[in-house]
Amino acid sequence: xxVDQVAKKLELETGDADLENVMxxxxxxxxxxxxxxxGRITISRKALLDADIPTGDDRFNVLNHILVPHHELxxxxxxxxxxxxxxxxxxxxxxxxxxxxxxxxxxLITDPAVQAIKESVEAEDDELPAGWLANRVVxxxxxxxxxxxxxxxxxxxxxx
Numbered sequence: 303x304x305v306d307q308v309a310k311k312l313e314l315e316t317g318d319a320d321l322e323n324v325m326x327x328x329x330x331x332x333x334x335x336x337x338x339x340x341g342r343i344t345i346s347r348k349a350l351l352d353a354d355i356p357t358g359d360d361r362f363n364v365l366n367h368i369l370v371p372h373h374e375l376x377x378x379x380x381x382x383x384x385x386x387x388x389x390x391x392x393x394x395x396x397x398x399x400x401x402x403x404x405x406x407x408x409x410l411i412t413d414p415a416v417q418a419i420k421e422s423v424e425a426e427d428d429e430l431p432a433g434w435l436a437n438r439v440v441x442x443x444x445x446x447x448x449x450x451x452x453x454x455x456x457x458x459x460x461x462x
Contacts, residue, residue: 303328364414371444373415375423381439385455403439409456411435416458436460
């Protein structure tokens with residue numbers, strides 16, 4: 303409010319000492335409110351530390367979660383022996399024996415567990431060719447209190 307508006311409300315003259323006192327109180331109140339608001343903003347900005355902001359360097363490994371069963375990538379030379387109990391060996395058209403991995407249940411290459419396996423293997427060996435993970439077999443071991451341990455095999459595919 304302006305001085306004239308305050309004088310009109312209080313029915314005082316413009317040069318009156320009482321009006322000057324009222325205006326001084328109003329100015330003091332306005333100044334203290336401005337300081338308080340500024341102080342709050344400064345405090346909240348100071349409270350925000352750089353250490354509290356996640357940088358994205360630490361990733362959650364889904365394989366370490368208690369609800370995710372154990373996933374293990376089977377080496378290519380051991381696939382035939384691991385799948386031997388299910389007699390997935392078939393004779394090809396040219397008379398050679400091949401492993402019919404396409405009969406296995408599928409797991410997408412975009413699955414978080416497969417991605418975690420991929421990242422851990424690529425961290426150890428940087429000479430892997432592109433597409434090295436497709437058509438590989440994963441052993442999934444689940445444990446249940448009532449049924450015990452069960453093992454399943456999945457074929458890693460790029461699309462469904």
